[in-house]
Amino acid sequence: MGFASLDSLISAISGGQSDRHDGAKTTSPVHTAGGWHALFGLNGFPNASTYPGTDLLFRACSADGGDGTTFPGAPIGGPVEDVAGMTKHLTAISGLVVAAAGAPWQLKLVDLEGYYRLSTTNVTGTGSRVLINSNTFTANAGTDEITYTNDFTTYTKVQLTNSGGALPAGLATLTDYWMIRTSATTARLATSYANAVAGTYVDITGAGTGTHTLTIQMRSPNGAGVQAAFVVQTAPTAGGPNLSASSYVNHAGTAGRAFQGSPTMGAAADAYATRILHSGNASGRYGPFLPRQGSDSGIRRVESFTWSAGTAYTGSGVVALALMRPIPGGDIMLPATGALCERDLVNQLVTMPRVRDGACLGWLLFGTGATTTNTPITTTIDYAWGDD
Numbered sequence: 001m002g003f004a005s006l007d008s009l010i011s012a013i014s015g016g017q018s019d020r021h022d023g024a025k026t027t028s029p030v031h032t033a034g035g036w037h038a039l040f041g042l043n044g045f046p047n048a049s050t051y052p053g054t055d056l057l058f059r060a061c062s063a064d065g066g067d068g069t070t071f072p073g074a075p076i077g078g079p080v081e082d083v084a085g086m087t088k089h090l091t092a093i094s095g096l097v098v099a100a101a102g103a104p105w106q107l108k109l110v111d112l113e114g115y116y117r118l119s120t121t122n123v124t125g126t127g128s129r130v131l132i133n134s135n136t137f138t139a140n141a142g143t144d145e146i147t148y149t150n151d152f153t154t155y156t157k158v159q160l161t162n163s164g165g166a167l168p169a170g171l172a173t174l175t176d177y178w179m180i181r182t183s184a185t186t187a188r189l190a191t192s193y194a195n196a197v198a199g200t201y202v203d204i205t206g207a208g209t210g211t212h213t214l215t216i217q218m219r220s221p222n223g224a225g226v227q228a229a230f231v232v233q234t235a236p237t238a239g240g241p242n243l244s245a246s247s248y249v250n251h252a253g254t255a256g257r258a259f260q261g262s263p264t265m266g267a268a269a270d271a272y273a274t275r276i277l278h279s280g281n282a283s284g285r286y287g288p289f290l291p292r293q294g295s296d297s298g299i300r301r302v303e304s305f306t307w308s309a310g311t312a313y314t315g316s317g318v319v320a321l322a323l324m325r326p327i328p329g330g331d332i333m334l335p336a337t338g339a340l341c342e343r344d345l346v347n348q349l350v351t352m353p354r355v356r357d358g359a360c361l362g363w364l365l366f367g368t369g370a371t372t373t374n375t376p377i378t379t380t381i382d383y384a385w386g387d388d
Helices: 006-014 195-196
Strands: 018-028 036-038 058-060 087-097 105-119 128-132 134-140 144-146 157-166 175-181 186-190 209-216 227-234 236-250 301-312 318-334 340-345 360-366 376-386
Touching: 006 376, 018 105, 018 360, 036 227, 157 340, 175 195, 186 195, 186 301, 227 301, 227 340, 318 340
Parallel strands: none
Antiparallel strands: 018 376, 036 360, 058 105, 087 340, 087 376, 105 318, 105 360, 128 301, 134 144, 134 209, 144 186, 157 175, 157 209, 175 186, 227 318, 236 301
């Protein structure tokens, strides 16, 4: 699926199967030199996310459900994969930064699949944080709802397992479902993202037996290409710990994998809104993502992490451990202030990257120098969809 030739792309665009998203953000506070920033938390359009939700619980993000409170991702059309049997592809991207200092910059387009919120005691102090990726549930054949404890966002992708019996009739293991949230502790299940958006859910005809469990899944199958980063929303008062231990499940389903290199979290002076904590020009600092182990090419979920050594954060703060997939070909180099730079994704080597239904698209920004406050950032995303 997609476009078999330039002729089919032209035909799709001529037939109205294309569109553009324009974004506008403003930096605040000043972005210091040598660090990466996640623009999902900046004011402007799309709306700024505060990474809401329950601490340590995975919260899925999507184009149609947002982060459960707002819509921080670029709205690039509704579902096409199951409704029309098509796929959606990017055709061009562009970006512009206007600032008195900070050039050159790099913009990186990513799909924010979800995050774990950390606040209060989960930001301050040290020790292990165990993250929540699953929950047991019961089923009601009368309402076709499942009931659980945690408040998952609507359109969260899950798979189901059972021990000591059988799943409720109408449901199956090794099958992707998308949650249609009906309350903080109840949801119905859809067999596709498009069905979830349309409100079409599975008919549950029995309660099943034994213990039923739902486990979150990434939008990208098996978490292929997914990376992790600690992103600040509200700065702690003081401190700067290290990431001394971690555990995640990789693309192959292997648990107990660990982020490498003993990443150093930023000191409080660097831990301002939007900053990716472990990025920068110092020992133990890296690019926008935590280094994965060995040949791992993706992350299905993060199981736990420990902040210790260094100096623990103190005071109030909000940090998100964000899981995001970089879009192939989605990097733009901005050599100077006020220079609009565009990347053609049709004729270049990385050609028309696919974007899955529900993708929550946004930008990361890197500057070799410090920006001024209230620096405007404008971006565009051009896309088309087809079924060849």
